[in-house]
Amino acid sequence: MITFNELKRQQQYLLLDCISGSTAYNLNVQGSDIDKKGVFILPQHQLYGFGTCDQVANESNDEVYFEIGRFIDLLTKNNPNILELLSTPEQFIKYCHPLMNLIRPEDFLSKLCLDTFAGYAQTQVKKARGLNKKINKPLGDDRKTVPDFCYVIHNNGSVTLQQWLNENQLQQQECGLMALDHFRGTYLLYHQKQMSGDSRLRGIFSGPDADDVQLSQVPKGVEYMAVLNFNKDGYSVYCREYREYKEWEAKRNQIRYQNTLSHGKNYDAKNMMHTFRLLNMAEEVAVHERVMVHRHDREFLLSIRNGEFEFDDLMKMVEEKMEHIKELYAASALPDKPDVQKAENLLVQIRERFYGDK
Secondary structure, eight states, rough: OHHHHHHOOOOOGGGEEEEEEEHHTTOOOOOOEEEEEEOOOOOHHHSSSSSSOSEEETTTTTTEEEEHHHHHHHHTTHHHHHHHHTTOOGGGEEEEGGGEEEEGGGTTTOOOHHHHHHHHHHHHHHHHHHHHHHHHHHOSSOOOGGGGEEEEEETTTTEEEHHHHTTOOOOOEEEEEEEOOTTTTEEEEGGGGGGTTTTTOOOSSSSOOSSOOOOOOOOOOOSSSSSEEOOOHHHHHHHHHHHHHHHHHSSOOHHHHHHHHHHTTTSOOOHHHHHHHHHHHHHHHHSSSOOOOOOOOHHHHHHHHHSSSSSHHHHHHHEEEEEEEEEHHHOOOEEESSSSSHHHHHHHHHHHHHHHHH
């Protein structure tokens, strides 16, 4: 199977090599990375064997090359990254094989772009919202445990389990629970001093690493001291969010994160910039029936990246723009979807010509 390094050594299999990303978008700023994307064709013997390969990339993933079959397949799905690559401005095309001229953007553009470009935009909104939540509601280093989600009925209301234990000068290890029939997550609570003979209660939970409360055997006739509720669903949601928060904290781009904090708006401004870039491109496809990679709206997009808008204002703008774009696509003359059979015939033609020339 061909690898990234092998492709670089065997450039006779390269069909398209472009500078992409912020540079091609006209959105690069000081410190921006130089990304590259392109298209290659498998050596013929690999196409016929088991060693097929859809794409290759370098270790940092800022240079990505798609095999021609995968490239055309993604075109039929109106994948934004692939349509952008096909429409790369001429000054950023480092190499283009003549066979690539057979692939025309206008043969693939369709109303699917509403779902793909706008759909990608919604993904960027979700990422920005997620960061907004993480910044404004940090989970900290002290992980909550089962007792933090346990409450005891007390004086026509409820108190935390720990508060109830403190007020009654009790230890959870000396207590025990019995499930209360027909009440999900609700238990009758007892204390060891109520037990007689050899009856021993197990405690409310096994220890700091417990993921649930535990039950004890309680003799018949013993009156419970209190009623306890364990919000297990809330605990499960918290555990998932805590795990995701810690993963994000460990993997986040520290420079980008500090930039987010510096503009004081507490959302990922770069994600929001790309949200509006994608929405504007979706609008342009509907109106002009072509993909405009070079952004003439650079100033507006960079103002978003610089944090010049409030998060809620941006959300309102997204909603209004989405409604407008839907109306444009409803009235557009674009086909509902690309002609897949035509695309497949094109792929066969490209392979036959390339391998035939060899």
